Amino acid sequence: MSKAALEMTIDTDSFNAIAELAYRESGLQLAAEKTSMIQSRLRHRLRALGLQDFANYSAFVCSDDGRDERRHMISALTTNVSHFFREKHHFDVLKKQFETVLLPKLKAGGRVRIWSAGCSNGQEALSIAMVLLEVAPDVAKLDLRILATDIDPEVVNFAKQSSYHERLVGGIPPELLHKYFQCVKQNDEKIYQAGGQLLKIISFRELNLLAKWPMQQKMDVIFCRNVVIYFDLDTQNRLWPRFRDVLSPNGILFLGHSERISDPATFGFISDGPTTYLPSTASDGSSPLRKEN
Structure with missing residues (x-):
């Protein structure tokens, strides 16, 4: 592909078609003022497909033949920024x-499920696992699983590998980094590989939050942070009842620092601190159970 072709800008019709498709497929809102960023992120997809302009790309990705390309498009458009x-x-x-x-529940023979919804490159799920293992080193022997999902198949594959460059592990306390990761040298650079004790309790899966959710069991904790910020209010309001339905009566929902449920009571939640939400009623009709030390 020529340099001139790569420098072409996306036309209005192509932008509108891609924006409508992204919203329909994944709930992503593509604002017109982000046109420059969007065309920059998608140019490599034009190159990969051998297409010369955005008009051809939008026509292809919106067609039946472009179904597989839609996953690559969403992957290119989503921002996967996270840290431990x-x-x-x-x-x-x-x-x-x-x-x-949760640990008393496990020791009594119960099951615990934690969901990292929008797990990005895996740092969130691994951070959760470290917290649990620090409390109960033998937790893998109990009926506990962390489900880590993301719409982007590329970041899910990265998360499954759980191998991080030195610059990506800065948020991990040194004692936990030494305890749960193995450091190897690659081309004079330090790479940290998550240990099996972490990965044993995590399942990484591809999942579109707007599609059908496969889980059959209630979740005791849901992390959905810095995900719904990309959705409009209508899409968010369709998600809150779904989270409430899969959350256990005494569960917790965590959102990102700039995300809020605008009217928690309407969707069956009460606020319990910064971006932390509980079901508004427990299974016995009382307030949610939160045992204190």
């Missing part, structure tokens, strides 16, 4: 809930 122990206060709440509610 992001928004530490959520992990403090998780630790307390695990110590006082």
Whole structure:
């Protein structure tokens, strides 16, 4: 592909077609003021397909033949920025809930399920696993699983590998990095590989939040952080009841630092601290159970 072709800008009709498709497929809102960023992110897809302009690309990706390309398009358009122990206060709440509610449930023969919805490159799910293992080193022997999902198949594959360059592990306390990761040298660079004790309790899967959810079991904790910020209010409001339906009566939902449920009571939630939500009623009709130390 020529340099001139690569420098072509996306025309209005192609932008509108791609924006409509992205919204329909994944709930992504592509604002017109982000046109420059969008065309920059998609140019490599034109190159990969041997297409000369965005008009041809939009026609292809919107066609039946372009179904597979839609996944690559969504992957290119989504921002996968994350780091370990992001928004530490959520992990403090998780630790307390695990110590006082979830671990006793496990030891009594119950099951615990935690969902990292929008897991990006895997840092969130691995951070969750470290919190749990620090409390209960033998937790893998109990009926606990962390489900980590993302719409982007490329980042899911990256997360499954759980191998991180030195610049990506800065959020991990040194003692936990030494304990749960193996450091290897590649071309004079340090690469940190997550250990089996972490990966044993995590399942990484591809999942579109707007599609049907395959899980059959209630979730005790849901992390859905810095995901719904890309959705419009109508899409968000369709998601809140779905999260409420899969959340256990005494569960917790964590959102990102700039995300809020605009009217929690309408969707069966109450606020319980910064971007932390509980079901508004427990299984016995009382307030949600949150055991205190």
